[in-house]
Amino acid sequence: GSAVGTAEGVVVGISSGKEAFRENLGSASITSIITVASPLGQQCVVAADIRGLLGCYHAHRASPVWKAQLDTKTLAPTHLAPLGAHIAAVTSQGEIYLVSFLGVVKAAAKLDAVPTAVASQQSRLVIATPYKLLVVDPLAPSPVVSTTHLNYTPFKIIPQQSSSLILCTHASFDVVEQPSPSEPYTITHSRPVNFFMTGATRVPHTPHSVMAVTADSEVHIINLRDAP
Numbered sequence: 001g002s003a004v005g006t007a008e009g010v011v012v013g014i015s016s017g018k019e020a021f022r023e024n025l026g027s028a029s030i031t032s033i034i035t036v037a038s039p040l041g042q043q044c045v046v047a048a049d050i051r052g053l054l055g056c057y058h059a060h061r062a063s064p065v066w067k068a069q070l071d072t073k074t075l076a077p078t079h080l081a082p083l084g085a086h087i088a089a090v091t092s093q094g095e096i097y098l099v100s101f102l103g104v105v106k107a108a109a110k111l112d113a114v115p116t117a118v119a120s121q122q123s124r125l126v127i128a129t130p131y132k133l134l135v136v137d138p139l140a141p142s143p144v145v146s147t148t149h150l151n152y153t154p155f156k157i158i159p160q161q162s163s164s165l166i167l168c169t170h171a172s173f174d175v176v177e178q179p180s181p182s183e184p185y186t187i188t189h190s191r192p193v194n195f196f197m198t199g200a201t202r203v204p205h206t207p208h209s210v211m212a213v214t215a216d217s218e219v220h221i222i223n224l225r226d227a228p
Helices: none
Strands: 003-007 008-013 019-025 029-038 043-049 051-058 060-067 077-083 085-092 095-100 103-111 115-119 124-129 132-134 143-151 156-159 165-168 172-177 186-192 197-202 210-215 219-223
Touching: 003 029, 003 043, 008 029, 008 043, 008 051, 019 051, 029 085, 043 077, 051 085, 077 115, 077 172, 085 115, 085 124, 115 156, 115 165, 124 156, 124 172, 165 197
Parallel strands: 029 077
Antiparallel strands: 003 008, 008 019, 029 043, 043 051, 051 060, 077 085, 085 095, 095 103, 115 124, 124 132, 132 143, 156 165, 165 172, 172 186, 197 210, 210 219
16 A cells, blocks of 8 residues: 645545545645554554644554654654654754654654655664765764765665665666665665656565656656666
């Protein structure tokens, strides 16, 4: 299943190509939405709106399991990512909040950068900022565990099953790996594309394949091991 959010605050769950539920989180624009598995193994949809309100929905149950309001003094959460027994909500000012699957919120860290993409891997957050890739432990006294300097700014991070990541730019996919948790990532493979990419995701059950969406709403399936 998957989910979409609207500018009017409506969260729509989709399962097997059909609408599973439709529910108002509030009346403000949805800024981020993810589908995750709860600690009990239930499929959940978590959405955030521009006012910092989060809602959690079970895949086949419309009414929210919980709602949680972030005490954000700046801007709304722009990225959500699962992190162990929590959901990490990251604002456009680099504030990180951890929200439990019971809806309990605690502030965790503040980065001195604007996040452009967020993912989780091995109980840590991987956060792209302009020309950098940060590994972050939100509860550590010094939250930034490692910094990788890039010559571009990724708009999407796709975690792999191992310790590798796929970094997506508007013109390429880069596969990167980290020798150890405190060391920078290194690029192991780069795959340029000949179109302007605006979205990307992994193709389920197909190793090395990604789905790319172009600015012209074309969809391309790309094997990262193939030549361009």
